[in-house]
Amino acid sequence: MTVPVSEAATEAVTDTVIELDGVEKVFDVRRKAGPLRRLRTQVRAVDGISFTVPRGEIVGYIGPNGAGKSTTIKMLTGILNPSGGRIRICGLDPTRDRTRLARRIGVVFGQRTTLWWDLPLRDSYELVRRMYRIDDARYAANLAACVELLDLGPLLEVPVRQLSLGQRMRGDIAAALLHDPEVLYLDEPTIGLDVISKTRVRDFLRRVNAERGTTVLLTTHDLTDIEQLCRRVMVIDHGRLMYDGDLGGLHAVGDSERTLVADFARELPPVEIEGARCVKVDGPRQWLAFPAQASAAPLVAAVAAHYPLVDLSVREPAIEDVIARMYGEDADRT
């Protein structure tokens, strides 16, 4: 499978904020190989990844479990040292300039909180203010904006351990933004949240990006996050970059299909129309799959001309399926 790489990734950008060149991370692991034997093996978590992200972009960084997403983010923050290759964030080397870089980045790990468990939110934020030496005016303005947009007002005096997952996540996102970072890494920021909390978090992130020009690298298993936030998406698998481009292109690579859901006046045998195939029949309703890149209009016209069509809707492909197809193709290849 040939993998298209977006123009954004190849063309020279004037203000590159995130830069990776041939980055690798190999973990040494000891595995039990018998009652008394331990085998030393190596896990190549990130295997030669190169990409750049210009200032102000929101990029989705997606892939299946164990693909190497979190390892990449940990290297971009300076938590982990790469085994090979070169990383620059805002021109800084995350390993050597970790402290200087910390002032310019924000990180949210959805699975873990960076807040102080026993302290009320307000006190956690006060500690963040001191750690980053945020001046009073900036702190007051940023806190007020986060409190308003993330609806944190009623939660400020509540100890973090008493917050629900969605409340805690909103609290964490605010903590990561109080010092006005240029780059925000979000590792599963909507994991476990209900629909309303997810919407609120996404709206907030969109706004932060638009108003402050914050560059965002987002990993998620929730592809609605990607659809709603990112024009550019990178897919990684087995530590390698498999795709870098827009969502539409991802559909093309995955050979994905849209579905025309047609309600007929009565039950019919599966309809036969050129350019589509009937994938399901349930009473008078039928599901017709057609290539995602094709226009639905000629298909709708043909169905309406030959069958007693009463109602219809078009369903977009689930991106999970598109990615699964990509991986399927890759697995077949190896």
Ligand SMILES: Nc1ncnc2c1ncn2[C@@H]1O[C@H](COP(=O)(O)OP(=O)(O)OP(=O)(O)O)[C@@H](O)[C@H]1O
């Ligand atoms: N500290 C570690 N020691 C050994 N192996 C590790 C370590 N951290 C990660 N790995 C391995 O590296 C690979 C990539 O893991 P990573 O956590 O980066 O994946 P991921 O894409 O974030 O997965 P998920 O979606 O499940 O969070 C996995 O095989 C994992 O087991």
